[in-house]
Structure formats: structure tokens, C-alpha cells
Amino acid sequence: MRKTGKILAALGLMAALVFGFMACGKKENGKDTTSAGTTAERTTGAESSGAESSGADGETVSGKTEKKIMNLGSMGYFAAETMDPANGWDGWYMMYDGATETLFKLDENITPAPNLALTCESDDFITWTITLRDDVTFQNGEKMTGEAVKKCFERTYEVSDRAREQLAIDSIEADGQTLVFHLQQENVSLFSDLCDPLWSVYDSENSDYTSAVYCTGPYRITEFEPYVETVVEKYEGYWGGEPKLDEVHLITISDAEAITMALQNGEIDLAVAMATSTASVFENNPDFVVDAVTTTRANRMYYNMERPALKDVVVRQAIEMCMDRDGIAASLYNGMATPSWGIYADLLPYGGTEGLDLSVDKYDPEGAAALLAGAGWKDTDGDGILEKDGVKLELKAVTFASRKELGQVLELLQSELSAVGIKLNVEILENTNDVVATGDYDLNCETGVQAPTGNAQYFINMMLVTGATSNHSHYSNPRLDALAAELEKTADTDRRTEIIRQIVQMVLDDHAMTIFNHQKMINIYSSNVKGYSTHPSEYYLLDVNTDIERQ
16 A cells, blocks of 8 residues: 655654554674773772762762763673674664664654654655754764765665665755655655664764764764773763763673673673573662563574575474473573564564464474474484485584573573484584674574564564575575565555565464574663663663762
């Protein structure tokens, strides 16, 4: 169904009218870094300005004000490789830093709202006109103009495969504080897509992306060591008011035990994306807040269909049947995850499994063994490993260390598969990027958000469409590709849901990947932290309101 006439007069109307059409992760890096000790030790608390002693909330006895510094720790959430918002997923990590912002920002209901842009309107879903705020400056003091944003987006589009995958842009025009997007095809969700941190706004002409990048957020990056620490300081010219903190250190910590201890010892003030097992350590302690929020994050298994054994759909289905999803959610995730037999979480209008035909709907290792035997997989040499047509069922599974539950899932699956004649070798790596790039894996256990902007198209285009940048199963289904293209230009709510459900059914029928649960985001912080709450999109962390009141 195609809408005609002027659709949107302002973004508030747009959200109400259009977001209903769509309803409402990432790579993860765990590269070893520093433990909290040395880094946090030199940054915890306020840096002295020369006063002999200090009083409450940053005031020294002599009346001089100390710098208000806050320390954040995570195992994998501060994993930017560069200071370039257009590089890979680095814009996402830089948004955690409070450095980057987008034209539109998601509210607590995952609905787009004005941010750096005020309005967005279209007559035909191909040409979109966006009006920018007139009071925003980059962190070098230069004004954010339509021309500056145009150049920024053109650069992002040029250097990022993911940008071209997400939006089919023909050209962008700028006139004063107005941007006009000319798309190659209809896209009913441009305003939602532009909430993705990939479309962060930065001064592309004056940033060098190594020593300086000038964005629009409340905090400016001053020190950057990949996978170790990012230091930001407040940008006093921020359009949204004066940031509460003077300086923030975002520190990568090597393991769950170290980050737990660092939080308990006060070496860090806020721990991001904590392991589910850590919640019980802090939940009854009044000195800490356990902030666990349901998001669209999914823990999933890719099957590399370019590998001989995984070409057989029966093998993929048998592996699924050996995953004890209920037990994994209850024990490994301590009840902080919901078992999944579909693709999208129940909280999404198009999520859940109602009305779907599930070929795998329970933990059934005996059924898996029978399925494999029926397909001709046999242990002919007595080594306990099934084979067929010269192909042995000995598989390599990879995951990364910063999400320890994923490694535990693979180790549990290793035992289950052994019982049915599949040998699984598990490799837990600091970083899976190189292995994934070379295709040297059979199974890839990962985590990521599926609909951070509320739009189902995000996950479909990134993970399921033929040749997509994060399609680690190397899955290809021409019918799915055609439906994905139709979804991009479909505005009618009911038809969009119908298309999404058809795509989900195809993925389940083809056993292209397994979403084994949907996990809560767990952030734990000191009760001294003020003005902060975990956002269900997982895009936002440090903002102008984040504060700390030290005792």
C-alpha cells in the first residue's frame, strides 16, 4: 500500500503516523586490555586542584572546585577500533562515549524523536526533506549546517559498506539548515534508519579520525587507546546544555571477576553489559543499582553453509534440536534471558512464534540422532563421529571471550552433540573478526540487537539478505531477498507484519541460524550515579544528564 500526499509535517506527527508501519546489536570485541587496577586507580575520584582537603560533591574546603570525574567499565562495550564513526561499528561505541549524535533519537518506546533535526517530511518515500536545528556546533566550534551534514553523510556512504547496505541513496542536497535525501527506491523508514549510530553527525572536513574527531555530543574524545581506554571531556558549547561531568574514563576490563571487583572497590562507578551471574552479587546491596532492561538483543548461532557438513539442512536442524534453550536461559543466563524458538522477541509486534510452523520446538537430542540416521549419517569406522559421503561431522565453533555465557553455551553444546555423533571443537577468542573474515569456522556463536530502531528491516538487511555484511551463515534465499526489497517500500502496517513473518518462516524452514534466547541488558552502578538509566535500544549510555555525587 502506497501513501500519497504530504505525509509528515513534523517528526512528532511522523512518529505517531509512520512508526506504526514498523512497530515497536554488532560485532562484539573482547580483546584483552587492562584490568581496572592501574587505569582506574589514577582516575577514580576528583583530581586535586591544589586544595588540602575536599568537601562534598567536588567542593574543596578552600573553595576551589575539583574536576568531577566518572569511571565506566566494560568487557566488550568500549571496543571501537578507530575514532571514525563511519568505520564498522565504531559509531555505535562512540555514541556510548557521549561523543556522537544522530539527526533523530529513539525515546524509551523505541520511537524516533527530534534531535539534531527538527522535522522530516516526504510525499513519496523517495524524496525526504529534513530540517536541522540552527543552534548546534561541532566540538571545534564550527556550526552544524546542512552542507556540513551532507558532506559527513557522503563520506560515511563512501567508506561504509554497511551504510550502502542500509540506505540506497541517489544524492543529497543541502540548502542552509535543510537536507534533501533523494533515494534510489521507496523507503518508508528513513527517519528510523537515521537513528542508527552509523549515521552519526561529525565535521568531516576538519576531523582526521586519529588525533581528533569533531562530533556534536556533550563529550569530546581526548584520549583513545583501542580496546584499552577512551577518555572524554565535556564540550562546554554543547547545544543541549552543560554536561554534568568534567571528564569520563571508559575502561575495558579483562574478565567478569575483575570488573565485579572493580565495581565493588569503587575503582569504577558504572559497569556496562555485565554477565548475568553478577546481578545476584549486587541486587540486595543498597550501595548499588542493578538496572536490567529487556531489549531486542538476541544470542544466536550462525551455521557456515560454505562448509561441507553445514550444507546439509538436516545437520543444521539436528544441532538446533540439541540446544537446551530452556536450560540455557535458566542456568547459564540466571533467568535474565527468555528462550526463543523463533527470530524476533515477543516484545515486538511482529515477534514471537504464534502462527509459525516450527520444525524445532523443543530440546530433543534423541530426535536429532534419529534425524541424522535417517539422512544417512553413520559412524562407519567406530570413532564415535558420524560421516557421510566422505564428510565427517567434526565441526569448529567460535565465539569471543567478553560474553562468557556464549562460551558456556558452546561447551554445553559440545557435550550434547558428542552424544549424537557430532564432534564439536570450541575456540573462545578475544576477537572473532579475523576468523569470520576468512570463513574458518562452522558455527559462530554471537550476540547482537535485532531491532534497535524498532525496524525489523535492520536485522534482515544486515544478517539475512544474500551477501549481507553480517550474514555469517552465508545464507542465500532469492525469495527472502525479494521480500526484503518489498518490505523497504511497504508502509501498510499489516502488510509489513505479514512480510516479516514470511521471512521469519523461511529462516526457520531453512535452519539458517538459531536465535536461542533474548537477553536483558544488565548495567550495574553505584548509588552515587545520578541521571542515568539503561535505554532499551542499547544505543545510549553517557549523556548530558549523567552525573555522580560522591560521598
